[in-house]
Amino acid sequence: MDEALLRQLTPGVLGVLVRRGADFAAAEDAVQDALVEAIRVWPVDPPRDAKGWLVTVAWRKFLDATKAATARRQREDKVDLAQGQVPDVDDTLQLYFLCAHPSLTPSSAVALTLRAVGGLTTRQIAQAYLVPEATMAQRVSRAKRTVAGVRFDQPGDVATVLRVLYLVFNEGYSGDVDLAAEAIRLTRQLAGVIDHPEVAGLLALMLLHHARRASRTTPDGGLVPLAEQDRTRWDTATITEGVAILQAALSRDQLGEFQAQAAIAALHADAPTAAETDWPQIVEWYDELTQLTDNPVVRLNRAVAVGEADGPHAGLAALSTIDPALPRYTAVAAHLHERTGDLATAARLYAEAARSAPNLPERDHLTRQAARLNSRLPG
Known part of the structure; x- marks a missing residue:
């Protein structure tokens, strides 16, 4: 079968x-x-x-x-x-729009997309999101009732569809369904029925991130930061495909946030070593991205790039304009303070960031960073 x-x-x-x-x-x-x-x-x-x-x-x-x-x-x-x-x-495009209807919550839109467009069973979706099957069944049923009266020929919002697919992609892998691969499959399918540069941009972004997947974790599940990843394990064929799709999208001169994110990912993928990363150009792309979407997470990532391009003090200055309550703010501050040589402050911030980490691998990584610096401090 x-x-x-x-x-x-x-x-x-x-x-x-x-x-x-x-x-x-x-x-x-x-x-x-x-x-x-x-x-x-x-x-x-x-x-x-x-x-x-x-x-x-x-x-x-x-x-x-x-x-x-x-x-x-x-x-x-x-x-x-x-x-x-x-x-x-081909009614696929309208289904994407229907499943990403603005009346649905993001979690319901994701569940309905995976069920109706992706063809996954409720059990598979529940396993992927680590919730009981009955809970996911209720979520899918509520979503179906919500869109039951929506006219099938109404125009949909491409941006909403893309955000739903990106949510799926970022869930990664759990249960017996590889959601990252499933998101790529669905985005390819979407690209086949709609000619839109941002659809291509999202597909390129997914491919460029997915190409680094094998190097992101240790055999025991530990987190490996980008600068420490074994780049020989990156999937060069997938990177090549992602870059080609991105270049075709950028050539249409209709820049969107997913294209800008993909351009940043392409610059990381293009660097033979972490030291050879073109950080000034990455900062320029973050500037473009900030113009497109004044997202605090984008500004946080820009602060990291500024710290690499212009030095840690410049990075801290960029960081000072961002709300400290933002997730991962403290981890970024710890990294930049370590770059300045202030190991005591960096160690304290790494430990603080570990306590609020969103997942176990990230918490363990930050805890190890704090312990590493504490071991270097004078007794």
């Missing part, structure tokens, strides 16, 4: 049912029932037209679930189920 094919076909099948007039929630349930039927039937009786088979079965499942003879006859008049022919219309 080709599960990858089923995932690829899922949004198109769901789109056909919704375009025919099925309620989104009921259509999604019918598609899931059809996928279960495909897993049972296809190994012994594979169809000639996989999508047509799924559309036919899902539509019949939907009609059976309505239990309304009149409505059933009206809908059956509209399509020839016997032929199982599917119009050559």
Whole structure:
């Protein structure tokens, strides 16, 4: 059974049912029932037209679930189920928009996107987000009810879709689903149905980050900072692809935040060693990014880049304009103070940052940094 094919076909099948007039929630349930039927039937009786088979079965499942003879006859008049022919219309883009509807919370939009567009089961999504399956089922059900009355032909917001996909990507890997890889797959799919430089920019950003994945952690799960990563383990083919996609997007002269982030990632990927990183150019890209989005996290990262390009005192000056309550602010301050030679302050800040770290690997890394500096201080 080709599960990858089923995932690829899922949004198109769901789109056909919704375009025919099925309620989104009921259509999604019918598609899931059809996928279960495909897993049972296809190994012994594979169809000639996989999508047509799924559309036919899902539509019949939907009609059976309505239990309304009149409505059933009206809908059956509209399509020839016997032929199982599917119009050559790609509804995937509208599904992305529907699943990233502004009325949904970010967590609900992510769950619905993975279920309806990604074709993942509720169990797989729950495992990936480390929550009980019943909790995720409720989240998906609420999301489906929320978008049930949304017209399928309404225009959507590309920026919202991209943010949802980026949220998926940043979850990384847990359970039996690699969410980073799944986000890349879905963004590739989106790039295939919409010609938009920011879609390309997000895909390039994902690829450039994903290329460094093997070097980011030690065998026991410890965090490896970018400057200490083994660059021979970076996936050069993926980097090459990401850079090519980025260059094509930038050539259209419609700069967006994902393109700017990808340009920064490309400069890191291009440096043979950490010492050869083009920090002045990275600062310039952060300046561009700050103009596009006055995000405090962007300004925090810019302070790090300024510290590398112009020295730690300049980095601390840039840091002083940012709210100290921002996550990872203290860790950045510790790094910059260490660069100035103030080891006592840096050690104290590393320890403080460790206490508020968002995850165990980061906490352990910051704790080790504090211990390393404390060992160098005079007794």
